[in-house]
Amino acid sequence: MAAMTAANQIQSIGSLDQATPRLIDDLTRQRNEDNELVLVAPDATKMMTVRAHEEPLIDLIDGQRGIETLARAGLKASPPVRPMATLGLLRRLHVAGMIDGLEAIEDHLVATQPARFRQLSAALDRRVSLPFLGRGLALGRKLPPGVLTWLPKIGAGVFVIAMLIALGMGRHGHIFAPLRGDNLPTELMIGWCALALSLSWRGLWRGISFSVLQLPLPNAALRWTCGIIHADIDDKDRRSASREQRLRIASTGLAAVGLLAGVSSLLWLFVWPTSDPLKMLCAAATYVLLADAAPYGRGSGWHLIGITTGIPDLRRRSTAFLLRRTLRNLQFQTPIKPLEQTYIKVACIWLVHGLISMTLLVWYFMPGTLRAMQSAARIEVGGWFGAAIALMALLLLVLAGLLVAGLLAIFGGAFWQMTRTKKAAHNEGQRIGVEADILVTELRKVPFLAALPDDDLTAVIAGMRRESHVEGAMIVQQGQPGDRFCYLHGGSANVMYEEESGLEHKVASLSAGDFFGEVALLETTKRTATVIATESCEVLTLDRETFVALVERSKFAREAILEQVRNAAFLRKVRVFTHLSARSMSSLLKGVEVLRLEADEKVVQEGDEGDSMFVIREGTCRVSRTLDSASELEISELSSGDWFGEIAVLRGMERTATVVTTEPCVLIQVPAETLDALLVDDLETGLALEQTVATRLVALEAR
Structure with missing residues (x-):
């Protein structure tokens, strides 16, 4: 049965020969001191080292060969280049911007975002490299390594103490809703500066953490994030750091902002209670901390959870778990698997952070901001200022509505998924009988039937049933007992796998001549994937009782047939071979x-x-x-x-x-x-x- 345990690693991408990669023009080749080939971009901003065993492929990347053709050519090179080395080289060239022609399949070979999303992200997040700013980060090498151990503890402790004191004094509302409206333009400017300072402080400490950990110093940059200009670092090099080092970098950013929010709050509460800039800094640092800690964003909180759990694409999987599995497991009292426990913990963190964010924004920030705008409008009404206030008020109301709608969508979607009861229809079909002769040649495509003599194979086919399925129908369903082997005689279907998180993946596309469910011929086990017809399909099925009875009566290599079935059925359950086509599975079984x-x-x-x-x-x-x-x-x-x-x-x-x-x-x-x-x-x-x-x-x- 076509299936998958880590389905994000295996996705159906069609023929790879549709992509014809080509090295970009004016790419310079040179040798380093170790005699390794180095490719240099035309503007000399990027370099990439080519490993010795990859060099034979470089001249073959000419825009005339597809990826599958390149893989075959690599095997014939001297020394041979294995297929995965070919794929790895193409991926590295693509990331370095030294190759064209992978656009058709780049979403499958490298992690990319939709074009519109990338354009929006680029517009809202721009960087200007300022190398000289990064020199100061080298001072971190003089700090003891233990600073990154106790900084998160101090930052969290100071922040929690400051918030509890503000809550006890009844002044927390001023932190969460800092705008008053007495002089709104000035307050907005102070708020803008406070946000820039908070983000710069976070970037500074994340850069220092690289230095303390003895990692290469990152490039410093002036960054534009949603209209806020601040100093930051380019932390792409963190990917080469160890798991422990990446945890330190992420936690340092959060701790630094938490410490800033806590210290500024204590100073405002006890030293300068009338200082509006200090109050605005408290609020800005608090909301930056809230945003950076979001487990569903792209900040430090997201990195911490991803590194800790080790689950790729955790955001999509956690969302799917909330929508598809949480209430369903409660309703049917499904046993909780170890991996599901991780998703439950992450889902709880999501909900807690979401509720805290909703409370602060809807209960404090938005009403306070609207009151400040109303107050400002009474002072100065009309003209561009009045129009700007009206527009900002409208945007805040829309944002509040979207947040509430999003929360309702989560629970509504979860309820809808819980109540879905669509199941694979049990279609007995008619015995093939006397029509078996005309199907002998076609059914020899099935590996464990190929060695049977014509008479025995005809008897097996005569015992099969012919099923008809309309477009969208479930042929088999994941989790249901497997009761028959299926051969797709006509039409096409998709194989869908639902992992522990509830996230569904299309792991294969089936067409006439493909087959699945061999394991059902040996034992009763649950289906490991769902097969859905994408058009009207005709499926030839064979149940275990009929197959065993026919094999027992056969005089030809009974054990050889059963051994082939055992291998085919078993390999279908091995994760890396689950989605193989009939042709590929046949080749594998023969070898x-x-x-x-x-x-x-x-x-x-x-x-x-x-x-x-x-x-x-x-x-x-x-x-x-x-x-x-x-x-x-x-x-x-x-x-x-x-x-x-x-x-x-x-x-x-x-x-x-x-x-x-x-x-x-x-x-x-x-x-x-x-x-x-x-x-x-x-x-x-x-x-x-x-x-x-x-x-x-x-x-x-x-x-």
């Missing part, structure tokens, strides 16, 4: 070999050359590495459905660990040649494998 090993047998040895990857069908294996002290460190234990050996195959490296069976095992061995051929035809599988490789290498380095 694999089944190994049966006893306990304590060594499968791969650390340091050996890797010529295949392995998938565990039955049993468990122990993974270990040899330390510098020659002692052995156990890394993990793998079980059915796990795989290993892909790092050496995809990266052309030596084995990074030793794998030994801990009990009798059945392994499916995928030779490098078979995997390379599969990746050339289906680079999406390579995307999933490459993600796994990157994760495992990080884990190995951490040990």
